[in-house]
Amino acid sequence: MITYLAFGIFLAGALVLGCVFVVASQVARRGPTPYPEVAGRAYRLRLFWFFALGGILAAVFLTALPYVPYANYRLASGPAAMHVNVAGSQYSWRLDGTVGTGGKVDFAVTSVDVNHDFGLYDPSGHLVGQVQAMPGYTNHLVLQLSEPGDYTVRCLEYCGPGHSSMFMALHVSTCTTGCCC
């Protein structure tokens, strides 16, 4: 799961940052060392830190680039096999269409009242994709579902006091085309 990997990277980074602050707080007790001496060395190091940080961010940006969720990227390798119309309303979902593992699924998502967010959870309870359901707009979320079973659609945008109860089951079958389910 990519989210666990992201959490692991975050935890490691947070621990490193925490250690930097703890060490700094202890070293700070020593001295006082003349400031120009400390600042001179530290600000020479800063240039290196600036480029290192910029380089890390640029590398992460480029690595993540191919995985963006927008339809033109997801459909670049071929069209969707299944099309599902989704409409959110306080506090229910209406889905027209069938969903299977046999190809890409294009969820065309809108809302009939307020902002919602169509979040699709796999049978083990992990989010596999989401898109906002907005009044006046239709957003296309393209997903390739690899695992058949009972998925859950949850609303992920706060839409009123019934928000937490706005979910429904979605069965995803094993099939090779969109029409065999």
Added chain:
Amino acid sequence: MHDRLLLLRQLRAQRITRIWLVTSGLVLLGLALAGGSMRLAQAGGGNLFSADVFYEVMSVHGSGMVVVGLMAGAGVLWYLVSNEVELSVPVNRIVFLLTLSGLVMIVLAVMVFGYSSAWTFLYPLPEHPGSGIVTAAIGAAAYLIGLALAVVGFLLWCLDFLRAGLKRCGSLQRLLGFYVFGSAGHGHSGENDPTTTNPSLIAGTVCAILGLSACVIGTLIVVLMLTSLVFPSLTLNALVAKNMIYFTGHTLANLQIYVAAGIAYSVLPLYTKRPWRLSRALVAGWLATLAIVMLAFFHHLYQDFAQPEAVQWVGNVVSYAAAIPPMTVTIYGGLVLVWRSGIRWSAAPLFTLMAMAGWAIGGFGAVIDSTISLNQLFHNTLWVPAHFHTYMALGVMFFLIGATYHVVPKLTGRQMKENVGRRAAALMGFGGYGLVLCWYISGSMSAPRRYLYPLSGTEVLAWIAVACAAVALTGAVMVCKDLIDVFLDSPRYNLPEPAPGPELAPSEV
């Protein structure tokens, strides 16, 4: 005669700052307790509150924290720089009254009229709250008016800050420190030149400019939504409204940490006995921040696929870039300032250093969430409150508490208890990081935010989060109690200290 007028102004400045500190401290504590009660209700599966009450508490917690977190910082920064620029005491009083009345309206909207559409009030939710509460429309109107009052209050603060800054420096370029880029300007300490700027003034000026733009757009969207509420036939474009709301909301929430940075520039040097000098990097960092904060809000709309794609990329790049100025200028500069300084870790610098850690760690969590492909899996999960509580609760609030320990002796002539401060720092640090860690883990397990109950598999984490919140809140209560005790035990005014010596002159720090 001039000295007497100056003294009178200083005493008035003390008075209004005392009011800001006590009111903010109590309100922030109340809002934090409200947040804790939400956690408890959520861990208990929604059995403590009904859904209506749960989301009302959520609305008042979020709205109040954004308003008071920003305005408390603005009030403290105002005091810290009030000897360097001629800020207006009457304007500050009006700002306080507007903020307080806005806050009261928001609380009334929620508690009396049942407003529960969150601090984000995404159009058209306030018009269709879905709660079945008959007074919800009145609640929405009262909420929007309350928000507008607070926004106008901050608008006045921004205008007054810019007016006073321009009066001192003569031009916006000088106020922002452009002169450091000139051949003679680098390292200019401004010892003999009263028209020079300093890091706190630059931070305040950038915040004022950003605040002005956010307040103008914020007032506009509030007026449009009020009009739509009164005349339902007038409908707004939901995507445009969302962009306007997040431009305002993100900017005002984000400014909290930048206002707090301005406070740190004033506070930390006095404990390390080292100046926080102007440098080209510092000025460049703040100029970059000025552009970055205006564009970073686009990361809130990554999942709105109808948004032009170029704008999404701008959001990603700018959100990444937002990490660079703090990590290479303010946080890095703070660490350099304390390094081998021989500092004694009293509560004021201790909370300030902890705040910088919260800013850095929370910012790292935010950078991860601002990656478009990861945001697809983290957006509106508990990862989001995890990272913003890291740099708000463990960043902004720690900056404010540190500044409180620094400012209170100047306002009252009494010290807050150092041992209470250090114990509170430990409790709030352990409890706070425990709380956000539970949320980061839950977020990576896809648990949604703003849910009445924990998702299956995250129940234990929800209860651990409650316990950690209780520990952190205990620390917050200790600080507030100490603050109130000191104010109750002190005279109404504290005669100001003589002017500081040249080595600690505010224009140098």
